[in-house]
Amino acid sequence: MKLKTAKRWFNWHKWTSLICTVFLLYLCITGLPLIFHEEIEHLLEDNKTAVTTGQQKLSLDKLASIAESKYPGEKVRYVFWDENDKNKVLFDVVDKPDAPYEKSKYLVLNEYTGEVLGAPKTDGLMNIILKLHTDMFLGIPGKLFLGLMGMLFMISILSGIVLYGPIMKKFDFGMVRKNRSKRLKWLDTHNLLGIAITAWMAVVGFTGVINTLSDVILGLWQQGQLAEMTAPYKNQKPLTGDFSSLEEAKKSAEKTITDMKVSIIVFPGTPFTSKHHYAVFMHGNTELTSKLLKPVLIDAKTGDVTDSRDMPWYVNALFISEPLHFGNYGGLALKIIWTVFDVFTILVLITGLYLWIARRRAEKQQWKTISKDEER
Structure with a gap:
């Protein structure tokens, strides 16, 4: 790699990492208990x-x-x-x-x-931590800001990979120069940990960015597929008074999609349906398909099924990303793995911050030495 190109990549890595490091530390720390949120909530309830x-x-x-x-x-x-x-x-x-x-x-x-x-308990400890982790109690602006930090994190990962490859051509893979200066030892540790958990950081970073776009994805679904499914009712007056049987709506959805189970029923007038329909969201029976939802729209006046479609790819991407981000696949074993990698990521971030501070101190000391020599 040419020196000029390497310097450009180094600057990308340095500045994207510096900008997002504090917020990533915040996300890693708040994310740790959320990996075990089901177990913790079970103990507290x-x-x-x-x-x-x-x-x-x-x-x-x-x-x-x-x-x-x-x-x-x-x-x-x-x-x-x-x-x-x-x-x-x-x-x-x-x-x-x-x-x-x-x-x-x-x-x-x-x-x-x-x-x-x-x-x-909507104001319980785990819900407070979840709000801190997802939007910092700032709503959509908080989500989008954390999404931006996630994008910077992805750039820092990519630039780190680009820089690490040429370095390892000159040294043994995974080397840590213990007999050299403290800063070099921390640099090697930072690089080793970073490259070892790169795949995990990329997965969690990417799914985190997708999760911050949940409101955008909901809007796209509302204006796209949901609008198409409810188009015949567009000019009709909203339903008033009593709706058709809720129990019959559930049974109709189960008859329409026999290989799935009911997960959520949404009443007319909410953001996930129209002002004329129940929306019965079904989920699958496997570890993966249980995270995916399929809507069945039912006329809340007549009780008739009017439409049912598979969700668009971008909605399914969100459904898969949310549990994957917290390691909520495969039970306790995967959650423990997620915890170990989360701790390693915290170490990568701390060592990266230390290296920047140490480098700044070294540069200041160098300037002081130069200034003294010039005075002499």
């Missing part, structure tokens, strides 16, 4: 059992009525199921369908008895 045998499940309409009775004058807008919480269903109750998420009241019910099992 009241583990009131909902397992019931020998009974028939109550209809969703009855369960929704129980949830709404706890908040008079308000209505259900989302219904959620979690494969890890058998026999439980979660209702989101609000005063109007387009209310901000901060206004949501959540209730977990036993599907067999209708017993209210409590509510997830």
Whole structure:
């Protein structure tokens, strides 16, 4: 590599790394507990059992009525199921369908008895850490800013690879010069750790950038596929009054897509459907397909299925990226691997910051020496 080219790559690596280092440290530290968020939440929550045998499940309409009775004058807008919480269903109750998420009241019910099992803590420790990690409590601007830091991180990874290749032609791969200066020893350690976990950093960095674009991706889906699916209802007046049976909407979706399970039901008027449809989101049964959703739109007046399509590639990319970013595939073993690599990344960032500070000090000392020689 020519000297001029190498210097250009070095500058790219130095400045992109410097700009994003503090924020990446912040993301790595807040990301550590989120790798085990399911396990931590399980320990913190009241583990009131909902397992019931020998009974028939109550209809969703009855369960929704129980949830709404706890908040008079308000209505259900989302219904959620979690494969890890058998026999439980979660209702989101609000005063109007387009209310901000901060206004949501959540209730977990036993599907067999209708017993209210409590509510997830939206202001709990893990939710606070998640907000810190995803948008720093700044909403969409915070997400996009962290996405920009992620892009700089990807550039620093690429430039680091470009620089490391020519260096290793002159030395043994993975060498750490322990008998040289402290700065050289830290430089070799930084390079070795960085190149060893490059693939992991690239995966987590890239999926992180995709996750910060979730609101943009939702907007594209709303204006694209969702608009096409609901086009015949575009000029109709929004539905008012009672909707068709929620239980029948669930059964219709299950009959339409027999090899998938219901994950979420969305009521008319929310951002994930139209003002005329239930949207029943189905998920697959394998580790990968369980992360992907497929919508079934059901006319909330007649109860008829009107459309169902596979999600566009960019939405599926988001669905896959979110769990992959936190190592939420393959159980505890992968989470432990993610934790080890996260710690190594923290070390790479700290050593990189140390090397920049040490280099600055060396340059200042060199200038002082030159100045003294000139005075003499």
